[in-house]
Amino acid sequence: MAAVGGNPAQSGGTSKESAPIEFRSAVEALAGTRLRPEVQLSPTPAPRRLAPYSWAVTATVEVDGEEVADGRLVLLYDPAGQEAWNGEFRIVTMTRAELEHEIADDPMLSEVGWAWLTDSLQTHGAIAGEPSGTVSRSSSQYFGGLADRASSTEIEVRASWTPSDGRFERHLAAWADLLCICGGLPPSMPAPLSLPDAPSLGGVVPMPARRRPRSH
Structure with missing residues (x-):
C-alpha cells in the first residue's frame, strides 16, 4: 500500500512552522493514508497563488511494471475561506489514462468519467x-519517426471539490480509486449502481476493460 513519506507538512512546499494547525492536521491525514498497492504517490511542489497554504502529490498507477494512469492532487487551505469553495x-x-479504442469511442464517455x-x-x-x-x-x-505507433486516445478528468467532512484520507482514497478505474482496474470496493447525477446512463456505470500502458 502506498503512502507519502517524509515530513508531511513540508511535502507540498508549505513550511511546518508557518502553517496553521488545521492545515497541518489535514496534511498529516493525507500523508498517512494507506492506499491500494497499484498506486504510487510522490510529493511535488504545490501551487502558491491559489491559496495561502497548499500541499500536493503526484500519483501513478502501475500494473505488471507498466504505468496505466497518472494524476495530481492538490490540497488548498484559506483560513478566511473562499466564497466559491463554501x-x-x-x-x-x-487524472489521466489511455483508453482502448472501443471505450474511447463511447459517446457517453464524459458522463461515465464523471x-x-x-x-x-x-x-x-x-x-x-x-x-466542479x-x-x-x-x-x-x-507520423514520421513515430508512424509505427498505433493511434491512441486519452481521458483526462479535472475536478475540484470542498471536503466537507474533514475526513481527508477518504478523499485521497476516493481519488486513488478513480485513478485505478480510469486505468482499467476494478474499484477497491463495490460501487453503488444508482447514479443520481447521471440519470441518462440508466443507473448503471459500465466498467472499463483493461487499458493499454500509457505512451511516453
Missing part, C-alpha cells in the same frame, strides 16, 4: 461540497 479547504485533482469520480467519493464515504470539473478526451495519430 469552506476553508479545497481539493483540486487531475460518474466514476462521484461513485468513488460516495463509495469511500467522502462528502464533497461544491464539486471537466472530462476530456484527446486522440493522437502518429
Whole structure:
C-alpha cells in the first residue's frame, strides 16, 4: 500500500512552522493514508497563488511494471475561506489514462468519467461540497519517426471539490480509486449502481476493460 513519506507538512512546499494547525492536521491525514498497492504517490511542489497554504502529490498507477494512469492532487487551505469553495479547504485533482479504442469511442464517455469520480467519493464515504470539473478526451495519430505507433486516445478528468467532512484520507482514497478505474482496474470496493447525477446512463456505470500502458 502506498503512502507519502517524509515530513508531511513540508511535502507540498508549505513550511511546518508557518502553517496553521488545521492545515497541518489535514496534511498529516493525507500523508498517512494507506492506499491500494497499484498506486504510487510522490510529493511535488504545490501551487502558491491559489491559496495561502497548499500541499500536493503526484500519483501513478502501475500494473505488471507498466504505468496505466497518472494524476495530481492538490490540497488548498484559506483560513478566511473562499466564497466559491463554501469552506476553508479545497481539493483540486487531475487524472489521466489511455483508453482502448472501443471505450474511447463511447459517446457517453464524459458522463461515465464523471460518474466514476462521484461513485468513488460516495463509495469511500467522502462528502464533497461544491464539486466542479471537466472530462476530456484527446486522440493522437502518429507520423514520421513515430508512424509505427498505433493511434491512441486519452481521458483526462479535472475536478475540484470542498471536503466537507474533514475526513481527508477518504478523499485521497476516493481519488486513488478513480485513478485505478480510469486505468482499467476494478474499484477497491463495490460501487453503488444508482447514479443520481447521471440519470441518462440508466443507473448503471459500465466498467472499463483493461487499458493499454500509457505512451511516453
